[in-house]
Each structure stands twice: as structure tokens, then as C-alpha cells.
Amino acid sequence: MPQPVLTRKIKSFQLIALVFFTVSGGPYGLEPLLSYAGEHAAFLILLVTPLLWDVPAIFTVLELNSMMPVTGGYYKWVKHALGTRWGFYEGWWTWIYTFVDLAIYPVLFVTYASFFFPGIEDYRIPVCLVIVWLSAGLNILGIVPVGRTALFLGAAVLSPLVILIVLVIYQHSGIISVPSQTLHGLPFSSIGMALYTVMWNCLGWDNITTYAEEVEKPTRSYLVSTFTAFALVMVIYFFGIMVAQQSGIDHNTFLESGFPALGELVGGHWLGAILAMGGMASSLGIYAAVLLSVSRVPKAMAGDGLLPKKLNVLHSRFQTPYVSIIICSIVVSFMILWPFAELLIIDVTVYGAGLSLEYISLIKLRITSPNVKRPFKIPLNVAGLCAIMILPFGVYFIALAGAFSSTPKSIQAAIFAICTLLTAELAWRLIIWRKPHLKNS
Template identity: 55%
Template sequence: MVYYCALTNAPPTKKLLRPLALVAVIFFTVSGGPYGMEPLLGYGGHGGSLLILLLTPLFWDIPTMLAVLELNAMMPVGGGYYQWVKRGLGLRWAFFEGWWTWLYTFVDLAIYPVLFVQYACWFLPGLAAWKIPICLGLIWSCAGLNILGVVPVGRASLILGTAVLIPFIILFGLGLYHLGPAAYAFTPLSLKGVGFSAAGMGCYTVMWNMLGWDNTSTYADQVERPARSYVVSMGIAFVLVLLVYVATLMTARGSGIGADVLRDNGFPALGVLVGGRVLGILLAAGGMASAVGLFAAVLLSVAQVPKAMADDRLLPSKLSALSPRFGTPARSIVVCAGVVSVMILWTFMDLVVIDITLYGAALFLEFITLVVLRIREPGTPRSFRVPLNVTGLCVLFVLPVGIYLFALNGALTDSGSAWKPAIFALVLLVSAEIAWQGVRWKRAQTRKMDYI
């Protein structure tokens, strides 16, 4: 059986990412803490918000994690999902996968510097006037960290992860002490009174706060014992993310904070209500740490894909060049940071809608790839296999497709402005075919020149 080799020219003695650091990187790639989940209470109310939070990971994240774990167990290679789709569906669909992923990650990355400034303004409101320089400073600082390699990013993620989690642990503990256990009692979980569009936007909010499991595969060749490490680290990260989200949402519900106050002022306002100004400061600092950690971790994953595509002559060959000192795709990292630098003026929820719409399309190609490889290569060794046959996999993947379509319809039928970014995202999906035709033409011209 033919296996794809790891796409790296780094020296064989390079340091590898260990399981504990991998948990931290995965945590930041898919979550970074509850920051950004503040609008959920307004969309779903007390009963509906918790129901959306519990059901969305069941429909969206668990099928994704299972697919990623099996595909990664087959091919723990640099480039991750791009290489999987190329092997299963061919070069054209691999280009679509890489193109859509590149687009949605630019959108995703643009969110975090903006969030950083919002939480920094908790300390100095005047910083809002310096939004652009601060965002650019964050973008290029994280780009420099990524050029140093995966291990520094992993170490930074461990430190930042601690800074994110401790304030929420304190929030939950003080909530139990001041509000009492009765405030955390489960109210009836129901979407009664929640409009279709509001439920859809609530799903978008949770989906954005728990996406990116496949992004963690793009540096699998830089992970110690990747097949085993990913199964353990991904499971720990999922449980940790869900527990933090549920505890935070239940604290917000029990505190009686207004949905508008939470949406407009964020979790620092909840911290002040529950534990005083010091806790509000800790949560604001945690929000800044979360933004930095998310940006660094997501940039780490996406910078590997243009490099892999450039190796296949789908993007300019210069993007495949590795830093001679650090063995990282430095040019790819710089290009990604440059594109994100021009996208930081968009609004948060617009970016979320575009992000999920693009990401879902790329994710579905990975689902199809797993089914195809199960049929075509049933005997290929896998250290992890989803305990379902081909029919069971198809049924399983109906769940994320269903919630994706539900959220998209909610945005398209929104009476506000959510339909505009949804339409824009659909246009961006179509752009993959236009770009592919351009690549085909250029490759044809190159072959003609080689023949001459």
C-alpha cells in the first residue's frame, strides 16, 4: 500500500509536539474558552440556549472528530485534510478543500485580533481608537511565533490555556458560593418561543465556538506518536471544552444577567456581577489570552495547507519553501498573516456566518473522503477505526449536514442582515471552481512550455 510521506524538509532530529501540549493546541484551535459565545443567551433564552449548546456538539463535533481520527490514523501527514481528500477524491477536489479552508481560515483569523482589542478596552477604553495598529501587532507577532516552529506554539498554548481556564474556574466556584446550587438547576430544555432564525444563529454561534478538529491534523508529522496522541488529546480537549462551556452558560443563566448586557459587554461583565471587579479583570485578561492563543494555533494549522498545495503546483511554488533555520513554511505564514491584516474591519457575527458556511463545505468533502476510502481501501491499516460500516458512516454524517443546513437556512431567512454574509459565503464557495479553472489553464501552459 502506498502512503503519503510527510511534507517537510526539517531535520529528522527536530522536537515533536507531545500529548499534553497537543491538548493545549487542540483546545485553542477549536475553542480557546467560551469567549465569543456571549450572544447565545440572547438567541436561545434560558432553556433554548442550553439545549442548543448540548445538541450542537452531538450533531456537529462528534461525527467530525470520529472522521478526523480515522483519516489521521490512516495518513498522519503534513497537510492533513488536503492530503486525505487528494488521496480519496483526486486533485481537483483536494484543491477545492484547500481553497475553501484557506478562505474560511482567513475569515476565522480576522475575528481574534478584533476580540483581543474588545477585551483590552476593558482596561483602557481609549484603545478602541488604536484598533488597527494593535490588531496588526498581534497578527505579526503570532506570525513570528509560528515561524519559530510547532513546539514554541505548543508551549505558548499551555501558558495561555492556563490563563484562559483559571478565571472561568473561579467564576464557576464563586457562582456556586454566591448564587447557590439552586441557580444551576436544569430548567426545562426547550426551543419554545425561539424563532427559526434565532435558533439558526444560535447554532452558528456554538458551531463557530467548536470548529476546527480537522485543522489539528495538518501538523501530524510534527506530533509524537500521532495516531495514539490524537485519540487521547482530542478526547480530553472535547470534554474540557464542553464542560467549560456548560458551566459558564449555567453561571450566566443563574446570575440573572441580561442577554443584551452579556452580548454587549462580554464575560467580564458577568465576572463583575458574580465576583466583583477583580474577577472581571481576570476574565478580560483571559479574553486577550484566548485571542492570542487562538490566532497562533489556527495560523499554525492553516499555514501548512498552502505549502502542501504549492508542492502539487496548485499555488505558487515559493509558498512551499521552508525556513532553512526552523523548517517551517515561513512564506506561507507571511502570506496568511498579510491577507488577514486586511480583513480586520468586519463585524463579529458576519465573520461567524461566513466562517461556518465555508468550513462546513470543506468538512463535507472530508466525510465523503472517509466513505470512499472505506470502500476503496478497506484493508489499509488504521490504528483507529470508527466502529461503523459504510452505511453507518453515511447515517452518522447526516447529523452535521443537517445542523449545517438548519443554521444556514436560519441565516438566510434572518430579518436583519445575517443573510448578506451567508450569500457572500455561498459566492466564495463558487469561487473555488473559477480558481481551479485558472490553475488548470496555468498548468496546461506550463506543460506546453516544457514540451517546447
């Protein structure tokens, strides 16, 4: 039976807000960077990492999405280019990574809420569960309510940051100095963890494509929204770290108490309070936007017979994949038990593996389908693409190696992430045992 046609679609300005929250949500979560990298390497890592890690991903996503703007996004691209098995790997890995990613934000919400309620950490799990299931309800209502909520929360995130930045610049009479930048003397493990911090704060560009059929004029909308969001994210990150550095805040205090502590130092309790509210809004916005993207992947996989058909069912009124949303929320309800640092390592490691399949798919389709219409095309030939793709792979493996040379908990998280990647093969074997005809597809 054919699924009903979705008629309510979001516009470019709403998509910008969704991209912003899917990828960033502001500098909240970037606080560990100064502790890992120090003032003499933080800006270098912050500015260079997105060029090597994000820019190739953005251009890859834009080209593939212009070819196939379909529900399921990256899963459909990889399946089309590399076959059903690798498409399943892509969907499985990104589904798991997003569970980990989603589990981070309710925990961050509690961290910022502790500014107003110092004892709230004792109730972390029930508060996190409330956020998980309220966001599930919002997503079941559809992409338009999520987009409108993202616009509102975006204003709540950006306004306090603008006040903070302006106040710091005013206090320093407009004279802003950036320390000389070098990696010399920085331990390799610290470099690795600093890279993980920036990579995590800049990932998810492919996630925004899973609901492409629910976007008006998807090719143009994604092009405008993605570049606008990237510029906004980089400006906010630079000034966020810059004001922390200019304020002279202790790095450990900044790590433990975040931007609210920075606000108190710069402008007093009132500024700390609105920055804490901004951090809470950021966590809510990111969670809702990421849940929106991940819930479309199992729906698409179920439509192809790789997951139970029930996941492909749409809500009778709102036309949303409500079963997928509910299952995602159940899994995340258990994942919130992990500590933040370990979640970050698992998150980036699993995400990077899925992203690598998208790069390979881009090159494969350039070779096998050179004449297929691409409204957006990277101005490089196959050899150029291969050369550029070395950059994100290099950053990825340096970060992973740094985690293995770090603390025992970091090593355990990295090993867990690798084991998680291997579960895709086990799940695939189970599928072809039940459906042998998929083995050679």
C-alpha cells in the same frame, strides 16, 4: 531538492493545549447564545449541537488521520480519496475559511482589552495588526514555541473561569437550577444564529491534523488529545453559560460586555479584570494555534504544484513554512475590517463545505481501500457512516437557512460565503489552464 527532516516535535500534553485553542479557547465568544436562544433553549442547543456537529467530525478526523498522519492533513486525505480537483477545493475552502476565522480573534482581543482601556476601540486596526504580526513571528519560530505558549495561555484562560464557576456555586449554596428546555416559540432565525454561534465555538477538529508529522506518536497523541480537549471544552461551555444564567445578568449586557461584565456582577471589579485578561489570552492563543494549522495547507498544496512553489519553502533555521505564514498574515490584515457577526456566518458556512468533502472521503476510502491499516476505525459499516453523516449536514443547512431568514446583513454574509465557495472553481480553471496535465488527475 528534498526538504530537511523536522526533528523538534511536540508531545501529547502540548497537543492538548493546541487542540483546545484551535477548537475553542474557552467560552469567550459564546456570549451571543443567550441573546439568540434565551434561557429556555440555550442549554439544549449548546449540548445537542456538538453531538450532531462535532462528534461525527471528531471520529472522521481521527480515522483519516490514523490512515494518513501527514503534513497538510485534510487536504491530503481528500486529494487521495477524490482526486486532485477536489483536494484543491478542500485546501482552497479551508484556507479561505481560516482567513475569516483568524480575523475574528484580534477583534475579540480588542473587545476584552477595552475593559482596561475604554478608548482602545478607536485604535482597533493598529492593535489587531500588532497581534497578527506578533503571532506570525511566533509561528515562524516553530511548533514547539507555539505549543509552549499555548500551555501558558491555557492556564491564563482556565484559571479565572474556575474562580468564577466556584464563586457562583458558592453564592447559590451549591444549588444549581437549569430552566426547562424547549425550542417552542423561538423564531427560526434565532435558532439559526444560535446554531451558528455554537458551531463556530466548536469547529476546527480537522485543522489540528495539518502538522501531524510534527507530533510525537501522532495516532496515539491525537486520540488522547482530541477526546481530552472535547471533554474539557464541553464542561467549560456548560458551566460558562450556567453561571451566566444563574447570575441573572441581562442578556444584552452579556452580549455587549461579555464575561468581564459577568465577573464584575458576581465578584466585583477584580474578577471582571482577570476574566478580561483571560479573554485576551484566549484570543491570542486561538490565533497562534489556528495560524499554525492553516500555514501547513498552502505548503502542502505548493508541494503538489497547485500553488506557487515559494509557499513550500522552509525557513533555513527554524524549518517552518515562513512564506505561507507571512502570506496568511497579510490576508488576515485586510480581513479584520469585517464586523464580528458577519465573519461568524462566513466562517461556519465555508468551513462546513470543506468538512463535507472529508465525510465523503471517509466513505469513499472505506469502499475503495477497505484493507488499508487504520489504527483508529469508527465501529460502523458504510451504511452506518452514511446515516451518521446526515446529522452534521442537517445542522449545517438549518443554520444556513436561519441566516437567510435573519437580518439583511446576515443574508449578505451568507451570500458572500456562497460566492466565496464558488471561487474555488475559478481558481481551479486558472490552474488547469496553466497546467493542463492536472485536468484528469
